[in-house]
Structure formats: structure tokens, C-alpha cells
Amino acid sequence: MENCVRELYDEGELSRLKTKLVIQCAAAVLIGLAVIGLCVWSLLETDRHYPAPGLIRTIVISTLGGWLIITLRLLVIKRTGYAYAHVKAILEGRREAVEGAFTLTGHRLLLEKGVNMRTVTVTGAERTDTLRLWDSKAKLFDDKNAVKVYAVYGFIAAYEIGE
Amino acid sequence: MLVKTVLKSFHRYLLWLLISVFLWSWTFMLISDAPREKKVSVYYLAPDANDTEMAIELEKRIPEGIEIIDVYPFSHAAFTSGAPEQADIYIVSESDLDSVLYQLQPIPARGGDDYVKDGLVYGWRIYSIDTGEGRAKSFIRYSGEKGVPEGAKPDPEAPGSILYREDENYYLCFNKDSLHTGDWNGSKDSAALSVAENIFLLP
Numbered sequence: 001m002e003n004c005v006r007e008l009y010d011e012g013e014l015s016r017l018k019t020k021l022v023i024q025c026a027a028a029v030l031i032g033l034a035v036i037g038l039c040v041w042s043l044l045e046t047d048r049h050y051p052a053p054g055l056i057r058t059i060v061i062s063t064l065g066g067w068l069i070i071t072l073r074l075l076v077i078k079r080t081g082y083a084y085a086h087v088k089a090i091l092e093g094r095r096e097a098v099e100g101a102f103t104l105t106g107h108r109l110l111l112e113k114g115v116n117m118r119t120v121t122v123t124g125a126e127r128t129d130t131l132r133l134w135d136s137k138a139k140l141f142d143d144k145n146a147v148k149v150y151a152v153y154g155f156i157a158a159y160e161i162g163e
Numbered sequence: 164m165l166v167k168t169v170l171k172s173f174h175r176y177l178l179w180l181l182i183s184v185f186l187w188s189w190t191f192m193l194i195s196d197a198p199r200e201k202k203v204s205v206y207y208l209a210p211d212a213n214d215t216e217m218a219i220e221l222e223k224r225i226p227e228g229i230e231i232i233d234v235y236p237f238s239h240a241a242f243t244s245g246a247p248e249q250a251d252i253y254i255v256s257e258s259d260l261d262s263v264l265y266q267l268q269p270i271p272a273r274g275g276d277d278y279v280k281d282g283l284v285y286g287w288r289i290y291s292i293d294t295g296e297g298r299a300k301s302f303i304r305y306s307g308e309k310g311v312p313e314g315a316k317p318d319p320e321a322p323g324s325i326l327y328r329e330d331e332n333y334y335l336c337f338n339k340d341s342l343h344t345g346d347w348n349g350s351k352d353s354a355a356l357s358v359a360e361n362i363f364l365l366p
Contacts, residue, residue: 062186
């Protein structure tokens with residue numbers, strides 16, 4: 001009786017993430033260009049004899065636009081970029097098979113770059129180990145029936161279910 | 164979590180705010196100024212003046228080839244090194260004329276009210292102490308102390324201040340290095356003369 005391997009990552013996902021990343025970067029660039037355009041217009045409309053109102057308007061547009069882009073990068077682009085790098089690393093990395101009993105814990109781990117991970121404890125014959133599972137893959141991981149997982153850099157990439 | 168991420172990068176937001184302020188202020192200075200060839204600058208050494216309104220009024224009759232007319236107090240020189248030496252027109256009190264004489268262009272006589280030194284005319288009278296009459300009086304205050312209405316008793320400390328002036332004659336003079344005084348010093352145009360005529364037309 002053969003075991004069934006369930007992949008958690010695929011090339012399609014990598015491609016979707018790349019497209020998403022490109023769209024987000026393009027959106028940020030477009031916002032940046034729009035802000036620069038607005039600032040130039042505002043500056044040209046500024047009365048040189050009474051510059052304060054026009055200058056303040058320009059600085060406010062520029063500052064808020066810049067803050068919007070910084071926030072977009074911090075909260076959206078950076079996460080997509082990390083997710084893309086993570087998926088790419090998993091698909092290209094060398095797999096290591098781990099056997100034992102697996103328990104998906106409720107413990108969430110926020111990696112430095114802003115991607116949530118869950119921890120999976122592995123109880124084997126010799127020792128107890130901990131692996132990481134991307135939060136978005138948690139629903140796909142059947143920890144009760146998994147008999148073996150394939151991990152890359154400690155992240156679960158695929159698992160086997162005993163038939 | 165999101166707020167925490169944003170707060171963690173607070174320095175980036177602050178840095179961008181500073182860059183914004185300096186970048187646009189500098190850009191505005193660049194685009195709102197003009198080279199000396201296309202600008203006529205008027206410097207005054209008087210207690211007070213509505214320089215912005217005066218510049219706007221003078222720009223209504225701007226000479227051909229000139230883009231900007233600036234009116235500044237002499238104290239502005241503290242912020243722009245060398246600017247008074249690049250000015251075109253000076254409006255100076257009689258008591259201050261000797262100290263700036265080295266920078267003045269000898270000019271043709273305009274009438275009996277000119278400032279004459281060693282047989283050369285250096286200034287045209289713009290405000291007379293005898294009659295109290297003057298040109299551009301609605302823009303320039305020729306006596307008293309800055310911030311104190313004309314005729315009001317000045318601060319006893321004020322006479323020592325550069326911004327305090329006893330009632331005295333004022334003269335309109337030209338910079339010998341001006342780029343706009345025509346044949347007087349070999350300039351290409353005589354825009355400063357036109358602006359000076361317009362100053363004499365101001366109420």
C-alpha cells in the first residue's frame with residue numbers, strides 16, 4: 001500500500017505571487033508619479049510673492065503621498081516579497097524527510113519580515129522536534145494523518161498520509 | 164500588529180517629512196528666482212516697508228526682458244551673502260549714503276533735489292524732510308521705528324537700532340555694477356531706469 005504525498009507549494013503559486021508583487025510595485029510607482037505630478041502642479045500654482053500657502057500645500061501632498069508609499073511597502077509589498085522569496089526557496093531547496101507524529105500547535109510565530117508561521121511539533125521515536133508551517137498552509141495540513149513530512153530549511157513543504 | 168509595524172518604522176516617516184520640507188522649499192526657491200539678467204532688485208534702508216506689495220505693484224509695469232522685480236530690506240542681506248552688491252536700485256537715507264557711496268553709480272541730474280558729492284550726482288531725492296512729501300510713501304515708511312506707527316513716540320532704546328531712523332531725506336540710487344542701467348555703465352538694457360521711474364510714480 002503506497003502513501004499519498006500532498007504538496008503544499010507549487011510553481012503556479014510562485015507565478016501568482018510574482019504577478020502580485022509586480023502589480024503592487026507598479027501601483028506604488030504610479031502613486032509616486034501621481035504625487036510628484038501633483039506636487040509640481042501645486043508648486044507651479046504657488047504665488048512667488050505669497051509662497052507660504054502653496055508651499056505648505058505642496059509639502060503636505062508630498063509628505064502624505066510618501067507616507068502612503070512607505071506604508072504600502074511596509075504592510076503590503078514587503079510581505080508579498082517575502083512570501084515570494086519563501087515559496088521560491090521552498091521549491092528550490094533541498095528536502096529533508098521527517099517521520100513521526102505531528103501536531104499543529106496554535107502558536108503563531110511572526111518572522112522578522114512580517115509573515116506568520118505556525119509551529120508543528122514532531123514526536124518521533126528518539127526526540128521531539130519543531131518544524132514551521134506557513135500560516136496560509138495550515139488548513140491544507142492534515143496533522144492527524146500525516147506520517148512523514150518533507151521540510152526545507154525547517155519549513156514544511158509537503159507531507160505524506162498513510163493509506 | 165499593523166500599528167506596531169508602522170511605529171517600528173517611525174524614523175522613515177519622520178525622515179520623509181524632513182526630506183519633503185527641504186526638497187520642495189529648495190525647488191521653490193530655484194523656480195521662483197531668476198538670473199540677474201532677468202531680475203531687477205530694489206534694496207531699501209528704511210524703518211519699514213510693504214516690500215511684497217511694492218514688488219507686486221512694480222511688476223504690473225514690468226520692463227521688457229525682465230521676469231522678476233524684488234524689493235528687499237537691507238537686513239535681507241544677512242541671509243543672502245553678496246545680494247546688495249548685486250542689487251540694481253537702492254533707496255537710502257542721507258545719513259547712510261556715504262557708507263554705500265563706493266557702490267553707487269554717478270547719474271545724470273534730475274532736478275534740484277539730487278544728492279551731489281564731489282560734483283557728481285549719486286541719488287535722486289525720493290523723500291523730503293522739509294515738505295514731508297515723498298514717493299512710494301504708501302509702501303515705504305521713511306521715518307520712525309520698525310513696528311511703531313509713524314508719528315508715535317519711539318522706544319527710547321530704538322535710536323541705537325539699525326531699524327530706527329530720524330526724519331531725514333531719502334534718495335534713490337543705482338548700483339554701479341547693475342546689469343540694467345544702460346549706457347551709464349555699459350549695461351545691455353536700462354530696465355532699472357524704468358523701474359526707478361515707476362517707483363517715482365507710486366503714491
